[in-house]
Amino acid sequence: MTSETEPPIDFQRLAFDYVRSxxxxxxxxxxxxxxxxxxxxxxxxxxxDLAQRQVPVVLLDNDxxxxxxxxxxxxxxxxxxxxxxxxxxxxxxxxxxSWSVGKVFFRDTQIYSFNLLAESGHQRPAFINLQxxxxxxxxxxxxxxxxxxxxxxxxxxxxxxxxxxHATLSIDTPDGRYELxxxxxxxxxxxxxxxxxxxxxxxxxxxxxxRFLIADVKMKLDRPAERWFWFDPSFHPNQSxxxxxxxxxxxxxxxxxxxxxxxxxxxRPENIIPRVKALLGEDVPFELEWxxxxxxxxxxxxxxxxxxxxxxxxxxxGVSPFGARGANSGVQDADNLGWKLAFVLQGVAPEALLDTxxxxxxxxxxxxxxxxxRATDFITPKSEISRLFxxxxxxxxxxxxxxxxxxxxxxxxxxxxxxxxxxxxxxTARFDGRMVPGAAAADAPVTLADGRDGWLLRELGDGYTALxxxxxxxxxxxxxxxxALKVLHIDPCGHTARAGHLIDRDGxxxxxxxxxxxxxxxxxxxxxxCARWRRPSAEAVxxxxxxxxxxx
Amino acid sequence: xxxxxxxPHFSAPxxxxxxxxDAHRELSAEQSHALNARLVLLLANHIGAQSVLxxxxxxxxxxxxxxxxxxxxx
Numbered sequence: 001m002t003s004e005t006e007p008p009i010d011f012q013r014l015a016f017d018y019v020r021s022x023x024x025x026x027x028x029x030x031x032x033x034x035x036x037x038x039x040x041x042x043x044x045x046x047x048x049d050l051a052q053r054q055v056p057v058v059l060l061d062n063d064x065x066x067x068x069x070x071x072x073x074x075x076x077x078x079x080x081x082x083x084x085x086x087x088x089x090x091x092x093x094x095x096x097x098s099w100s101v102g103k104v105f106f107r108d109t110q111i112y113s114f115n116l117l118a119e120s121g122h123q124r125p126a127f128i129n130l131q132x133x134x135x136x137x138x139x140x141x142x143x144x145x146x147x148x149x150x151x152x153x154x155x156x157x158x159x160x161x162x163x164x165x166h167a168t169l170s171i172d173t174p175d176g177r178y179e180l181x182x183x184x185x186x187x188x189x190x191x192x193x194x195x196x197x198x199x200x201x202x203x204x205x206x207x208x209x210x211r212f213l214i215a216d217v218k219m220k221l222d223r224p225a226e227r228w229f230w231f232d233p234s235f236h237p238n239q240s241x242x243x244x245x246x247x248x249x250x251x252x253x254x255x256x257x258x259x260x261x262x263x264x265x266x267x268r269p270e271n272i273i274p275r276v277k278a279l280l281g282e283d284v285p286f287e288l289e290w291x292x293x294x295x296x297x298x299x300x301x302x303x304x305x306x307x308x309x310x311x312x313x314x315x316x317x318g319v320s321p322f323g324a325r326g327a328n329s330g331v332q333d334a335d336n337l338g339w340k341l342a343f344v345l346q347g348v349a350p351e352a353l354l355d356t357x358x359x360x361x362x363x364x365x366x367x368x369x370x371x372x373x374r375a376t377d378f379i380t381p382k383s384e385i386s387r388l389f390x391x392x393x394x395x396x397x398x399x400x401x402x403x404x405x406x407x408x409x410x411x412x413x414x415x416x417x418x419x420x421x422x423x424x425x426x427x428t429a430r431f432d433g434r435m436v437p438g439a440a441a442a443d444a445p446v447t448l449a450d451g452r453d454g455w456l457l458r459e460l461g462d463g464y465t466a467l468x469x470x471x472x473x474x475x476x477x478x479x480x481x482x483x484a485l486k487v488l489h490i491d492p493c494g495h496t497a498r499a500g501h502l503i504d505r506d507g508x509x510x511x512x513x514x515x516x517x518x519x520x521x522x523x524x525x526x527x528x529x530c531a532r533w534r535r536p537s538a539e540a541v542x543x544x545x546x547x548x549x550x551x552x
Numbered sequence: 553x554x555x556x557x558x559x560p561h562f563s564a565p566x567x568x569x570x571x572x573x574d575a576h577r578e579l580s581a582e583q584s585h586a587l588n589a590r591l592v593l594l595l596a597n598h599i600g601a602q603s604v605l606x607x608x609x610x611x612x613x614x615x616x617x618x619x620x621x622x623x624x625x626x
Contacts, residue, residue, distance in 0.1 A: 388586060389592075391586065391589075392586060392589035392590045392593055393593060395586075396590055400594075402597040403593060403597075
């Protein structure tokens, strides 16, 4: 193996070469099925998903480097499961710092701690902390393995026109301007989205009058990999502070500064260093790697689809950072959109399927905005009375368990359950548990046909998957032409391995999905439940598949 | 569904009122406000049911409007 001797890639200093495309010399604008604008985590994830589904993608980025600084540091279990599907989850988890415990301090006393993954039987941890440049770096490496992705650095979109069945983009490059046409344009170009402006839309909502300093600090610190959050600590009075461990001995610290702070002054090392020393003590040596001052708003576009242009990630919605719902929800947008675009382009689903992207992810954005707004109101109370109740909650929480349920230092990202999606088929029988139509599939340990240990999510198909529990139903007559349906037969806990069957190794799968012999759960290509039955006919399953393709 | 009780329900109304005022003895206005906030939270958790709490919030809000309007008219 040569990998051990190769120096690790410094993703922060990595610059990608601009390469002139043949499209720039074309007599008339080249036509592509999909052009994605923005090679951040969302654009890269979507490009990989589409390429894996055999859809060629042009991915444009106005820059030629990865993220500067740690930025979106916390990546949630669901996002890691999506990265697994995209072929780069292992690299992320191997490099990232896994954690599930958070501790909350008021003044200098711990008032409570929480464990985000109290149950076992999941392959992935509740969260990893990983600097955004690593996430983008691993995604970019994966994208480079896929010949269907044409990634063009230093390609800046400056114009957009829309026709009935395509859009035309004007793009500035170091070699001048050129035009491209595309069946669909996906705007993953961030909170200051150029595309949003070009379609004449705004992202609207609440702007919070507060400022936060983020610092990436390199130091040796003997603390566990936990999320530590302080309300009003003596080392930073009247404000909040958040501490996270990252890989490479780098710690991420977020200091609340208040609205009156001057970002330019606060960003200077001579002003940051005393704040860090106040937290760590005078004698802990550290190096300041990166710092920034940010403000935030909880906003979203009214509609995520505008004709041939679809918006995903920060271009479509913004949240406060408390709860790690920005990048995580953006990757989930990509997860929702990839298979729908592929099916529409392959002609097996109508364009109405793309409208369900807007329907589902606009509601998911509302849920994220609601949670992050509530956390922000608790962390940075906006009135005297709001502060009074906040402090009353914190005071009571030292002694009384009930008050801890009100302490909100960020309700951390969980995938939205798409309850009222038009793609869901309503239950016709009684089921318990969280795996309702619309829920993201929960993982569970399984035994594979050859007797090895495995995980349910790793066994799901690229298309639809039907979980058939303790039954031989083949569902052969349920399949639709051109739409992959993988039927996974699952034997109950205690059975011995046999060809073509998985075993519910610990009984957790049947419990999480509330399965009885004959139960069938239908999962979409993005691993969300869309239908479930106690003992369905092939016709019922086919009907649900049609509904999940927006064919009804 | 449970309703907010607004008919007399105290086991000892005068004792409660005296205890409430006593609890604030020797506190500054700021400390009293903080005590009231803690008291609201403790009682709210005791009630628990969101529908009852919402009725209480609405009733408290309505009484404030009534007292404002009565001041305006007198």
